[in-house]
Amino acid sequence: NAGVTQTPKFQVLKTGQSMTLQCAQDMNHEYMSWYRQDPGMGLRLIHYSVGAGITDQGEVPNGYNVSRSTTEDFPLRLLSAAPSQTSVYFCASSIQDRETQYFGPGTRLLVL
Amino acid sequence: AQKVTQAQTEISVVEKEDVTLDCVYETRDTTYYLFWYKQPPSGELVFLIRRNSFDEQNEISGRYSWNFQKSTSSFNFTITASQVVDSAVYFCALSSYGGSQGNLIFGKGTKLSVKP
Numbered sequence: 603n604a605g606v607t608q609t610p611k612f613q614v615l616k617t618g619q620s621m622t623l624q625c626a627q628d629m630n631h632e633y634m635s636w637y638r639q640d641p642g643m644g645l646r647l648i649h650y651s652v653g654a655g656i657t658d659q660g661e662v663p664n665g666y667n668v669s670r671s672t673t674e675d676f677p678l679r680l681l682s683a684a685p686s687q688t689s690v691y692f693c694a695s696s697i698q699d700r701e702t703q704y705f706g707p708g709t710r711l712l713v714l
Numbered sequence: 715a716q717k718v719t720q721a722q723t724e725i726s727v728v729e730k731e732d733v734t735l736d737c738v739y740e741t742r743d744t745t746y747y748l749f750w751y752k753q754p755p756s757g758e759l760v761f762l763i764r765r766n767s768f769d770e771q772n773e774i775s776g777r778y779s780w781n782f783q784k785s786t787s788s789f790n791f792t793i794t795a796s797q798v799v800d801s802a803v804y805f806c807a808l809s810s811y812g813g814s815q816g817n818l819i820f821g822k823g824t825k826l827s828v829k830p
Contacts, residue, residue, distance in 0.1 A: 644820035700809060705759035
């Protein structure tokens, strides 16, 4: 099992550009989520999904979009990148909600 | 409101010392889960432990132990005989049924430096 994989590992964007952060898991987990980690802030939930076709907003959803067409994949879209979105993004998955979440290696995003 | 407080921002110890990382949580729910994650310098998040609110039994795993006390809303983590490889940022997190489904509320983390 590869577990939770994320691509790319590092990305530089210019303000206003859009991009998609990829997340995939091969553990047949129903629950997937996206967090962002900022210095001194811990991790904060952006969006989550309890199963294919179902998504919902977390604590900091503005500027991000998600969809879940398959159990395995949960991409995060930045619609128009802003410097405030400079962060490290982590994808996580668990068998179902409330269970232990396992995290991907993270994507470091720099928005200039 | 749900909240996790890790009051210790940074801790520095010498190898072989014991160290305790504090975690205090707030929730009005009676059913909740507490977690500890480790983030080494390489950046990934490694799951360490999950406890539910009905199980106050302390847990020991090798050099790691956890003390869960509902009376003080604390879930502290102790590393015995610390090693350089224990150097990392440690996060305490809370998940409760009153919050968003599965949402982990993280503390801000404690950076542990273990010096040889």
